Amino acid sequence: MSKSHFKELKRYKNGNRSGILKTRRGPVKTPFFMPCASRGSVKGLQPSQIIDSGTQVLLANAYHLHLQPGEKVIKKLGGLHTFSGWQGPILTDSGGFQVFSLAKARKVTEEGVYFKNLASGGEVLITPEESMQIQFDLGSDIIMAFDDVTGLSPTGRTRSKEAMERTHRWLVRCITEFKKLTKNSFKGRTLKGVKGTTLRNKPLLFGIVQGGLDKNLRKKSLEFVQSQEVDGIAIGGLAVGETRKEMYDMLNFLAPFYDPARARYLMGVGEPADMRYAIERGIDIFDCVLPTRNGRHGQVWITGDKRLNLNNLKYANDRGPIDSKCDCHTCKTGYSRAFLRHLYKVGDPLAGSLATTHNLRYLARLCEEYQQT
Numbered sequence: 001m002s003k004s005h006f007k008e009l010k011r012y013k014n015g016n017r018s019g020i021l022k023t024r025r026g027p028v029k030t031p032f033f034m035p036c037a038s039r040g041s042v043k044g045l046q047p048s049q050i051i052d053s054g055t056q057v058l059l060a061n062a063y064h065l066h067l068q069p070g071e072k073v074i075k076k077l078g079g080l081h082t083f084s085g086w087q088g089p090i091l092t093d094s095g096g097f098q099v100f101s102l103a104k105a106r107k108v109t110e111e112g113v114y115f116k117n118l119a120s121g122g123e124v125l126i127t128p129e130e131s132m133q134i135q136f137d138l139g140s141d142i143i144m145a146f147d148d149v150t151g152l153s154p155t156g157r158t159r160s161k162e163a164m165e166r167t168h169r170w171l172v173r174c175i176t177e178f179k180k181l182t183k184n185s186f187k188g189r190t191l192k193g194v195k196g197t198t199l200r201n202k203p204l205l206f207g208i209v210q211g212g213l214d215k216n217l218r219k220k221s222l223e224f225v226q227s228q229e230v231d232g233i234a235i236g237g238l239a240v241g242e243t244r245k246e247m248y249d250m251l252n253f254l255a256p257f258y259d260p261a262r263a264r265y266l267m268g269v270g271e272p273a274d275m276r277y278a279i280e281r282g283i284d285i286f287d288c289v290l291p292t293r294n295g296r297h298g299q300v301w302i303t304g305d306k307r308l309n310l311n312n313l314k315y316a317n318d319r320g321p322i323d324s325k326c327d328c329h330t331c332k333t334g335y336s337r338a339f340l341r342h343l344y345k346v347g348d349p350l351a352g353s354l355a356t357t358h359n360l361r362y363l364a365r366l367c368e369e370y371q372q373t
């Protein structure tokens with residue numbers, strides 16, 4: 001087991017904990033939320049605006065960037081940080097989930113996953129080894145193992161065991177490839193031009209726990225992943241259409257079995273109430289499309305984890321900010337609900353940027369409540 005890159009600072013009575021994840025681009029306070037920058041950008045926001053929201057880490061997508069513009073192009077241009085202008089840590093999704101969401105166009109074999117390139121129409125094969133290479137070339141700071149994700153359809157449920165076992169075999173292949181890739185390239189070097197870089201200049205690798213809604217499988221999977229040389233544990237295959245009760249039940253079940261020395265990442269969850277529930281069951285990291293996608297469509301959270309739809313006619317004459325208790329740039333500047341509604345009505349993308357800024361700040365503040373200050 002490599003040296004732990006996670007430090008638990010404090011554990012609280014209600015189950016949550018605060019900690020520090022040490023990445024090569026500096027320490028990150030946990031718990032934290034990562035917005036999706038699937039194609040390299042958080043839609044409508046510049047890096048300085050993302051930093052202002054209190055966001056510490058971005059999630060980029062290996063699958064999308066592999067197809068367009070290609071990791072080799074990004075590598076040649078200096079890596080994803082230089083290419084996108086975001087200098088904070090980046091976690092890259094391995095592509096497993098995207099392959100799952102495009103399930104109609106995929107074929108899983110032991111070698112890897114074949115799927116249709118929807119842009120070009122051709123067939124693409126991604127293997128665990130290739131997924132590692134793609135993420136490495138992008139310059140990712142936190143690399144995700146390549147997993148076999150199943151859904152909750154009847155076939156998905158019966159395939160849980162098979163998919164879990166394949167995910168484990170693929171994890172072993174990912175670790176071998178990850179070691180090969182990181183063996184020499186970072187020895188004794190610090191990252192060029194990055195302030196606060198530590199000597200931990202190797203990216204981190206997270207393994208993914210599968211097992212659907214079967215508790216025995218989930219426990220087996222968690223034990224297997226924790227027996228491997230991984231820096232963090234991700235819970236995959238939840239938030240894929242199960243009921244809230246089913247997800248909560250699994251989070252409660254898994255809570256006593258986590259290794260305290262590693263970060264825990266619940267993939268795809270970003271509804272405030274769900275985040276609070278998961279944080280209080282020991283989860284440290286989240287990602288979700290909700291704050292950005294909802295922001296672009298006029299949905300914002302306000303104090304109390306309630307949701308407003310700014311398109312609603314009742315805001316047409318509302319002079320107030322989205323949330324008078326919020327300290328985000330949008331609310332502090334005093335943009336009114338009426339003005340935002342107007343921007344949505346006339347199709348001005350500024351509306352999406354302003355609401356996304358607010359939503360990201362909302363989730364960052366939620367996490368800050370649980371962080372050690």
Ligand SMILES: [Zn+2]
Nearest residue numbers: 326328331358
């Ligand atoms: Zn705000």
